[in-house]
Amino acid sequence: xxxxxxxxxxxxxxxxxxxxxxxxxxxxxxxxxxxxxxxxxxxxxxxxxxxxxxxxxxxxxxxxxxxxxxxxxxxxxxxxxxxxxxxxxxxxxxxxxxxxxxxxxxxxxxxxxxxxxxxxxxxxxxxxxxxxxxxxxxxxxxxxxxxxxxxxxxxxxxxxxxxxxxxxxxxxxxxxxxxxxxxxxxxxxxxxxxxxxxxxxxxxxxxxxxxxxxxxxxxxxxxxxxxxxxxxxxxxxxxxxxxxxxxxxxxxxxxxxxxxxxxxxxxxxx
Amino acid sequence: xxxxxxxxxxxxxxxxxxxxxxxxxxxxxxxxxxxxxxxxxxxxxxxxxxxxxxxxxxxxxxxxxxxxxxxxxxxxxxxxxxxxxxxxxxxxxxxxxxxxxxxxxxxxxxxxxxxxxxxxxxxxxxxxxxxxxxxxxxxxxxxxxxxxxxxxxxxxxxxxxxxxxxxxxxxxxxxxxxxxxxxxxxxxxxxxxxxxxxxxxxxxxxxxxxxxxxxxxxxxxxxxxxxxxxxxxxxxxxxxxxxxxxxxxxxxxxxxxxxxxxxxxxxxxxxxxxxxxxxxxxxxxxxxxxxxxxxxxxxxxxxxxxxxxxxxxxxxxxxxxxxxxxxxxxxxxxxxxxxxxxxxxxxxxxxxxxxxxxxxxxxxxxxxxxxxxxxxxxxxxxxxxxxxxxxxxxxxxxxxxxxxxxxxxxxxxxxxxxxxxxxxxxxxxxxxxxxxxxxxxxxxxxxxxxx
Numbered sequence: 001x002x003x004x005x006x007x008x009x010x011x012x013x014x015x016x017x018x019x020x021x022x023x024x025x026x027x028x029x030x031x032x033x034x035x036x037x038x039x040x041x042x043x044x045x046x047x048x049x050x051x052x053x054x055x056x057x058x059x060x061x062x063x064x065x066x067x068x069x070x071x072x073x074x075x076x077x078x079x080x081x082x083x084x085x086x087x088x089x090x091x092x093x094x095x096x097x098x099x100x101x102x103x104x105x106x107x108x109x110x111x112x113x114x115x116x117x118x119x120x121x122x123x124x125x126x127x128x129x130x131x132x133x134x135x136x137x138x139x140x141x142x143x144x145x146x147x148x149x150x151x152x153x154x155x156x157x158x159x160x161x162x163x164x165x166x167x168x169x170x171x172x173x174x175x176x177x178x179x180x181x182x183x184x185x186x187x188x189x190x191x192x193x194x195x196x197x198x199x200x201x202x203x204x205x206x207x208x209x210x211x212x213x214x215x216x217x218x219x220x221x222x223x224x225x226x227x228x229x230x231x232x233x234x235x236x237x238x239x240x241x242x243x244x245x246x247x248x249x250x251x252x253x254x255x256x257x258x259x260x261x262x263x264x265x266x267x268x269x270x
Numbered sequence: 271x272x273x274x275x276x277x278x279x280x281x282x283x284x285x286x287x288x289x290x291x292x293x294x295x296x297x298x299x300x301x302x303x304x305x306x307x308x309x310x311x312x313x314x315x316x317x318x319x320x321x322x323x324x325x326x327x328x329x330x331x332x333x334x335x336x337x338x339x340x341x342x343x344x345x346x347x348x349x350x351x352x353x354x355x356x357x358x359x360x361x362x363x364x365x366x367x368x369x370x371x372x373x374x375x376x377x378x379x380x381x382x383x384x385x386x387x388x389x390x391x392x393x394x395x396x397x398x399x400x401x402x403x404x405x406x407x408x409x410x411x412x413x414x415x416x417x418x419x420x421x422x423x424x425x426x427x428x429x430x431x432x433x434x435x436x437x438x439x440x441x442x443x444x445x446x447x448x449x450x451x452x453x454x455x456x457x458x459x460x461x462x463x464x465x466x467x468x469x470x471x472x473x474x475x476x477x478x479x480x481x482x483x484x485x486x487x488x489x490x491x492x493x494x495x496x497x498x499x500x501x502x503x504x505x506x507x508x509x510x511x512x513x514x515x516x517x518x519x520x521x522x523x524x525x526x527x528x529x530x531x532x533x534x535x536x537x538x539x540x541x542x543x544x545x546x547x548x549x550x551x552x553x554x555x556x557x558x559x560x561x562x563x564x565x566x567x568x569x570x571x572x573x574x575x576x577x578x579x580x581x582x583x584x585x586x587x588x589x590x591x592x593x594x595x596x597x598x599x600x601x602x603x604x605x606x607x608x609x610x611x612x613x614x615x616x617x618x619x620x621x622x623x624x625x626x627x628x629x630x631x632x633x634x635x636x637x638x639x640x641x642x643x644x645x646x647x648x649x650x651x652x653x654x655x656x657x658x659x660x661x662x663x664x665x666x667x668x669x670x671x672x673x674x675x676x677x678x679x680x681x682x683x684x685x686x687x688x689x690x691x692x693x694x695x696x697x698x699x700x701x702x703x704x705x706x707x708x709x710x711x712x713x714x715x716x717x718x719x720x721x
Binding site for chain 1: 313439
């Protein structure tokens with residue numbers, strides 16, 4: 001009777017908790033969006049903390065799912081507490097895995113940002129760290145489910161493999177591979193600033209298929225060549241610095257930025 | 271002797287984002303009543319600065335996962351206004367169909383997942399899966415259907431992809447539209463059952479007159495895709511004059527800006543739209559309003575939920591009509607040209623599930639964004655939520671603290687606040703002197719929890 005079923009299982013289910021830091025909560029919404037599989041999921045894990053959907057708030061969880069980037073001093077303490085309690089910690093989405101769009105601001109001063117958006121207020125409510133940071137910059141992360149947003153099928157697949165005791169598969173190759181397999185005409189050849197050649201796959205290259213260039217929301221793959229990316233931009237009539245500007249969108253956290261910053265001219269945007 | 275109570279709900283559950291409710295009663299007098307918005311600031315307006323204009327819908331949809339189609343819509347409207355682009359009728363129809371998907375998705379999520387547990391005295395939708403499985407399955411089917419609409423048009427609901435200035439980067443095939451049409455038609459029974467589920471509900475009896483705002487389309491359609499802002503006080507504001515209708519200001523206890531109308535708080539969203547535009551509803555939605563006993567004269571914020579059910583019917587019926595319209599000529603529409611290449615200021619509006627969303631950009635001659643401002647529906651509603659809390663608490667003073675807490679949470683939840691959006695932020699906190707003589711300070715996070 002080891003296989004999970006929608007009926008109460010004879011053994012205790014693994015307890016899962018969802019936590020949200022600076023984010024749009026879209027990844028949690030993707031969890032609610034697994035619709036037909038949601039009830040099955042409830043048969044396989046017990047959700048003990050999920051503020052967006054339930055009132056209960058318990059701290060006796062085995063698996064912690066973390067959405068969002070760390071942006072406030074108190075976030076650091078909270079993630080460390082979660083790490084202590086959780087047996088497995090899983091970062092979900094670009095904000096938690098990479099810093100994501102929150103990190104676009106990382107080279108600007110928090111005081112300047114507060115001036116622009118909140119008329120200079122920087123008190124308790126608005127206090128921010130100098131850099132929006134991914135979860136693994138502060139605590140050990142056991143698994144990452146990439147994407148902005150996460151893909152619901154991939155989430156289910158990852159849960160299945162975790163419950164089976166195996167490591168979820170993360171493709172090591174470029175979005176270009178999946179784009180070619182899908183038969184989508186090359187975005188760069190159409191003059192559009194696409195960074196698919198350095199971006200990690202796993203998304204089925206959905207953005208080019210729906211008319212937008214890849215912006216590397218799953219991070220950089222295992223063997224990127226940023227110089228070649230700049231060359232490809234130049235060959236297709238796009239300035240090399242535009243490639244850097246595109247990489248700012250999701251991969252602007254310090255450690256992620258350093259490799260492309262060395263290889264490409266500085267972006268015109270700070 | 272009047273009663274002294276202090277209620278503090280830290281991180282209100284079943285709302286989108288992080289907020290606290292703080293209520294302080296001293297000797298029967300309300301001394302503090304706040305909805306504190308404690309979501310992390312994310313500085314989206316600053317993030318847009320200097321970015322190429324075509325990125326605006328893809329960056330701003332990341333403000334909020336629930337309203338991401340709405341943000342993409344307002345963003346593309348602002349870009350098109352700034353650059354003098356007039357998209358064709360089929361593009362407008364396709365974008366409206368996608369918004370129907372988001373309305374249905376968001377309203378179903380709120381009514382079934384976030385409000386229904388209160389009605390069935392359950393702490394969440396999860397126990398309902400065991401006690402009322404048919405209801406939960408229906409909610410999941412409807413949410414799934416809403417998602418299907420967005421998958422076909424923009425690749426996904428959370429972070430829609432295909433919004434390009436002047437057109438759409440992807441056009442659904444006739445076959446995809448046919449599948450969608452068949453699924454929509456087959457779901458009518460679920461939509462009717464939703465009306466039946468919420469029709470017998472007795473909503474808390476409370477009423478307060480507050481100015482209602484909605485952006486009404488000039489072609490007479492039910493408000494969804496933006497237009498001049500109409501006020502229940504009889505005034506009409508051009509999109510560019512949005513600051514006169516709803517002026518932003520900063521308050522101490524909130525990372526979300528508040529806004530105020532000409533004479534104080536304003537309400538936006540399903541209830542305000544129903545009040546101002548009920549005559550624009552189609553026959554099925556009108557019947558639903560009658561079945562739900564929802565009158566345009568209502569000023570009860572708890573009626574946001576039945577108004578959302580009415581709008582779900584409207585969005586569903588429109589989705590069928592729009593799919594048929596697009597099937598009539600399924601060939602992709604060319605993108606409309608830029609007529610003002612040197613750029614300028616553009617204000618883009620959309621009626622998103624929670625109300626009037628305003629994006630205001632200035633685009634330079636290099637095509638980059640010089641300045642951006644986003645006015646969010648929840649930010650516009652925050653002052654009204656607090657005004658309603660202040661008006662509602664005195665009626666509850668004699669009740670036990672648990673009941674007051676629960677009523678405050680239900681009131682806040684009725685507005686369906688979207689806090690990620692508002693900060694581009696919910697928790698409930700009764701602080702100060704407890705009636706049990708407790709010390710000042712927020713109570714344990716479970717103070718507001720039910721069940």
